[in-house]
Amino acid sequence: MVADTEHAGTGKSEKRIHRTRVLVVGSGFSGLGMAIQLRKAGRSDFVVLEKADEVGGTWRENTYPGCACDVPSHMYSFSFEPNPDWSKVWSGQAEILDYLFDLADKYDLRRYIHFGRRTTGGYWDEAEKRWHVRTDDGTEYVTQFLVSGIGALHVPRFPDLPGLDVFGGVAFHSAQWNHDYDLTGKRVAVIGTGASAVQFVPEIVDRVARLQLFQRTPAWVVPRTNFEHSPRAKRLFRRVPLVRRAFRDFVYWVSEALAIGLNGHSNLMAPLEKLAKKNIAKSIEDPELQRKLTPDYRIGCKRILGSNDYYPALARPNVEVVTDRIERVTEGGVVTADGTERDVDAIIYGTGFHVTDGFDGMNIVGVNGRELVPYWNEHGIETHLGITIEGFPNAFFLLGPNTALGHNSVVFMIEQQIRYVMEAIRLVDDAGAEAISVRRSAQDRSNADIQRKLGKGVWTNGGCVSWYLDAKGVNRTIWPGFTWQYWLRTRKVDPADFDLIGRAAG
Structure with missing residues (x-):
């Protein structure tokens, strides 16, 4: 792994500094999927930060009786890593977690994961053109590309009740x-x-x-x-991939x-x-x-x-x-x-999670000292396609704002986002640049289009108040429309939407 650790200062004031090319935060579906694609691209110059002592994200945290996914398992899994052996149409928590464990084992990902490290903030160094991210154990990670895979369903929400x-x-x-x-x-x-x-x-x-x-x-x-997949069906899924793919497509x-x-x-x-x-x-x-x-x-x-x-x-x-x-x-x-x-x-x-405010753990500081979370709190959560943010170069969000779904599998969305991030990194490399930053005009168009479509949807006109909405009643959670439309929007990174930033001095 191309990364190094150095020490600054002496004695009690000593600070550990870890340098890497790509820093991924979280090891659920998003973080592991990102790590797998980095490995498939031949990269070993990345680190994954995980606050717990094992991978799994939401499916590690939620272990309540009856915990299961409400999306069929053949769809709630990576298309590039199908599992023919799902026991039921809708699998339980333990089986989904085993699937993630198997992915970590197959791609030898644990050696890239720094367990027990929770991010406490970070900032973009404009001169160095690098992100500096701090963790609660005192380590500072210096990285060119920062990828948030923390998701939204990981910070429990408690009711505000007296007593x-x-x-x-x-x-x-x-x-x-x-x-x-x-x-x-x-x-x-x-x-x-x-x-x-x-x-x-x-x-x-x-x-x-x-x-x-x-x-x-x-x-x-x-x-x-919840029907069980028979042994015969699982054998067919295993031996005839076309049948398995047809079932997933269905x-x-x-x-x-x-x-x-x-x-x-x-x-x-x-x-x-x-x-x-x-x-x-x-x-x-x-x-x-x-x-x-x-x-x-x-x-x-x-x-x-x-x-x-x-x-x-x-x-x-x-x-x-x-x-x-x-x-x-x-x-x-x-x-x-x-x-x-x-x-x-x-x-x-059973009061759910902090969703629209679930990114507080990624309170990073971008260009000109702009703090992400206070800025979002004041102006509303706005991104470009839920992945990039103006003023935060080389920072990417997986399952970011307005990319959750009410009808299909978010794993499909994660795959499109990972491909988009990988292409953005290639754009930087091919141009001999140091960073890529989305233009405000592109972000405004993207966000305006999303909110315009949401205004016609049932989440706005259906007569309810849901966790999809932020404190101001704006839907910052759901992707409006079909997921294939998101695939069309993200299958290529449009260079016209971004500025490429040159090499750092020295």
Whole structure:
């Protein structure tokens, strides 16, 4: 690996400096995919920073009961590294994590990863034309190219409720599941009804004595049977790659069709709403509970969820769905706005993640001392194609703003972004330059086009408030339209959109 470590200063003030050509932050799908393509290009002059002691990102962090992906596994994997042995259509967390472990082993990536190092900030040295990135162990990384692969679903969001600090029981977030705590026979409060809760509630409902589900807004949940791939099917996928590819393509295009309804043709979503309502009626007899669980917004405005056992779990006699606003938490329970206090032994937060503010860990300083996070907080998150940012040369974001999806696999998006970054690096090398920086005009066009299209979509007009929106109500998360359109936009780096910066002095 072409990288060196040097020391500055002496004694307690000694600072470790590590130089490398490409610095990748994160080792989930994005970081590992970037590292694989660097290896395939014959490069060994890169380092991957990982805050934990193992690879995996989201799929390492989330280990709650029932954790699984809601995108079919043959699509939720790299096209260049297919897995013929997925056990089910929608695989669970452990199987996805094993897939990532296998990738790290196959490409011998762990020797490029510096584990246990969390980024604390960094800055662009205009004279040197290099990024300086600091980590919490005191190391400073000096790199030509900086690639953020941190994603968005890694910083748990906790509700802002009075009394959280005085609760005398056990409390934890679904993304930080306490496996040492036995829920058997306990009175459990679950706060939140998003994707995680839909998966773990059915898994714990039979063990707990009482489960109170505190719901602010119901989700649309369509029925979904998770079929197993038979041994015969897996053999066919393994021996006949064309069949495996055809199955992946089928999944892709079926998923892609959903984008029509999400982007300006919400009337086409009515049949899906009808299916979801039938899912409620089939599972729940109580009219009042049906009313509580039926959303009043257009399906797709929030992420569409799939489950055959969520509604039956809520119909159990030991479950109460509470829709009154939580007023405060006490030492022994949860108090709602009507004054009712419900005694609980444990609180599980299924309240999601910091998404639009999930990039705070990458608070880098670009040209002319511009701090990324404060600038975004003031002006809104704006990028060029979710990958590059004006004033931050040689900095790239994988799964950056407005590249998440509500209908297909983000792994597809990651692949396009990695190819784009690799081509940008080649452009710099071929030109004998030191850096590449997106022009403000290109970024403005890109962002204006995205926001114009989002204005027609269900996320804006569907009648809900979702985690897709920032504090000002602007959608900084979703890519509007089809993913093949993103492929078209990113398959080539347009030199007219960028400035190439010459060699550093000396």
